[in-house]
Amino acid sequence: MSKEINILNSNRTEVADAESLRQLDFIDKAKEYVSSLEKELGRKPRACVVTFGCQMNARDSEKLLAILKLVGYEETESEDAEFVIYNTCTVRDNADQRVYGRLGQCSNYKKKNPHMKIALCGCLIQEQSAVEKIQKSYRFVDLLFGTHNIYKFAELLCTCLESDRMIIDIWKDTDKIVEDLPVLRKYPFKSGVNIMFGCNNFCTYCIVPYVRGRERSRSPKDIIKECEKLAKDGVKEVMLLGQNVNSYGLDFKDDDPNRISFPQLMEEVCKVEGIERVRFMTPHPKDLSDELIEVIKRNPKIARHIHLPLQSGSTEILRRMNRKYTKDSYLALVDKIRRELPDVAITTDIIVGFPGETREDVDDTIDVVKKAAFDNAFTFIYSKRTGTPAASFENQVPEAEVKENFDRLLKVVQDTAREQAEKYTGNEEFVLVEGVNEHDRGLVTGRMSNNTLVHFPGDEEMIGSFVKVKLLECHGFYYMGQMV
Ligand code: 5AD
Numbered sequence: 450m451s452k453e454i455n456i457l458n459s460n461r462t463e464v465a466d467a468e469s470l471r472q473l474d475f476i477d478k479a480k481e482y483v484s485s486l487e488k489e490l491g492r493k494p495r496a497c498v499v500t501f502g503c504q505m506n507a508r509d510s511e512k513l514l515a516i517l518k519l520v521g522y523e524e525t526e527s528e529d530a531e532f533v534i535y536n537t538c539t540v541r542d543n544a545d546q547r548v549y550g551r552l553g554q555c556s557n558y559k560k561k562n563p564h565m566k567i568a569l570c571g572c573l574i575q576e577q578s579a580v581e582k583i584q585k586s587y588r589f590v591d592l593l594f595g596t597h598n599i600y601k602f603a604e605l606l607c608t609c610l611e612s613d614r615m616i617i618d619i620w621k622d623t624d625k626i627v628e629d630l631p632v633l634r635k636y637p638f639k640s641g642v643n644i645m646f647g648c649n650n651f652c653t654y655c656i657v658p659y660v661r662g663r664e665r666s667r668s669p670k671d672i673i674k675e676c677e678k679l680a681k682d683g684v685k686e687v688m689l690l691g692q693n694v695n696s697y698g699l700d701f702k703d704d705d706p707n708r709i710s711f712p713q714l715m716e717e718v719c720k721v722e723g724i725e726r727v728r729f730m731t732p733h734p735k736d737l738s739d740e741l742i743e744v745i746k747r748n749p750k751i752a753r754h755i756h757l758p759l760q761s762g763s764t765e766i767l768r769r770m771n772r773k774y775t776k777d778s779y780l781a782l783v784d785k786i787r788r789e790l791p792d793v794a795i796t797t798d799i800i801v802g803f804p805g806e807t808r809e810d811v812d813d814t815i816d817v818v819k820k821a822a823f824d825n826a827f828t829f830i831y832s833k834r835t836g837t838p839a840a841s842f843e844n845q846v847p848e849a850e851v852k853e854n855f856d857r858l859l860k861v862v863q864d865t866a867r868e869q870a871e872k873y874t875g876n877e878e879f880v881l882v883e884g885v886n887e888h889d890r891g892l893v894t895g896r897m898s899n900n901t902l903v904h905f906p907g908d909e910e911m912i913g914s915f916v917k918v919k920l921l922e923c924h925g926f927y928y929m930g931q932m933v
Pocket residue numbers: 540541654655656758760798799800829830831832833834
């Protein structure tokens with residue numbers, strides 16, 4: 450649940466573009482609808498935002514929640530509410546299944562609550578087959594929209610509150626970036642900042658380019674303005690978000706003064722007064738530049754953490770994934786990072802069971818895990834996504850074989866991560882305190898620059914501040930520490 454109401458940009462005098470002003474008019478209109486519903490119910494109507502998937506979706510959900518609160522809903526984490534919205538993900542099939550499962554349960558609330566509206570948005574809704582399925586089997590859904598027109602949420606909400614029909618508004622693509630809409634942050638002290646949308650890489654297993662469209666970068670001016678606003682509002686840590694941040698700015702024309710590189714953008718963000726830590730997610734190994742490594746090196750504000758998705762350690766599988774690097778070039782890049790930035794933690798994503806993957810291919814992946822000594826790795830079982838090239842590749846790997854390879858890999862990943870984590874014992878590190886420990890109220894939990902969690906004695910007052918902590922004991926993926 451969001452702890453603080455930090456509604457940025459709901460003030461008309463600060464809003465520049467015409468579309469945002471139009472949406473503010475719809476916010477006013479929705480306020481009237483929600484206020485009459487409040488009179489009818491004798492209490493504030495409740496709204497619940499359920500988020501699946503990545504950091505991008507989490508950021509989008511903050512925008513949805515801001516609008517719902519602005520128009521008069523009370524936030525709740527229960528789907529027993531007057532407005533429920535699922536912000537969906539479709540990167541793997543299990544994400545889809547979780548959405549349908551939750552939706553099925555939600556229909557029971559709707560049977561008992563005539564005022565209830567159910568909405569779905571996000572990546573899954575960009576797939577035509579999903580929309581058809583919902584139209585056929587989930588008739589009780591009131592509103593469907595995709596990733597490209599989320600900025601129109603206030604308008605769609607009004608339409609939905611005015612109508613009893615299922616409202617569907619899905620765009621194939623967009624070149625539009627609407628700035629200056631309200632955002633409600635989940636944490637008062639840290640925030641994601643979108644720097645670009647979409648992806649042009651077309652890795653053969655991945656649905657993202659089809660559901661999030663082509664790369665569109667936000668102008669550096671708008672990004673810096675947002676960071677300055679956040680800093681003024683008490684945010685100390687920002688995470689710059691994009692599917693492939695290395696391509697930032699490449700969509701601007703050569704002579705466009707906006708055309709700066711991602712490392713240059715990071716340097717500018719580091720200059721924002723009040724922003725003490727800058728993270729980024731995700732760079733692609735094919736084009737992580739020396740300039741980026743240099744910029745990280747000379748900017749202590751940039752977090753000592755690089756998430757560098759490997760996907761596979763087999764050069765042949767990487768070729769068929771269209772990743773545009775090889776086992777050796779990936780390892781050479783990791784070597785360079787470890788040499789130039791010895792205190793940086795490297796984490797990764799790995800897929801097991803890509804079509805045609807053999808035991809030997811997985812041995813190559815395991816070899817990379819050992820040599821790269823990842824600080825952590827997210828391992829996924831390949832999920833066939835209709836419409837992607839890999840879905841029609843021959844030699845889909847039998848489930849039992851995938852499972853065996855997955856388990857073999859997971860063991861090495863866990864052993865490596867444990868060994869890596871231990872090496873910081875005895876260090877003194879600055880951590881940003883994120884909250885009181887749920888299991889022991891005498892402890893607080895913070896994050897080191899390299900993203901590792903640390904628990905140590907402290908109190909609520911410390912939330913949102915940086916403190917120096919000595920790392921006393923490593924417990925696998927987290928440390929127990931003591932303030933110094
Ligand atoms: N199957 C399994 N994992 C996938 N990912 C992306 N697409 C698929 C898929 N079809 C993983 C990749 C990516 C992460 C966000 O999700 O590892 O880096």
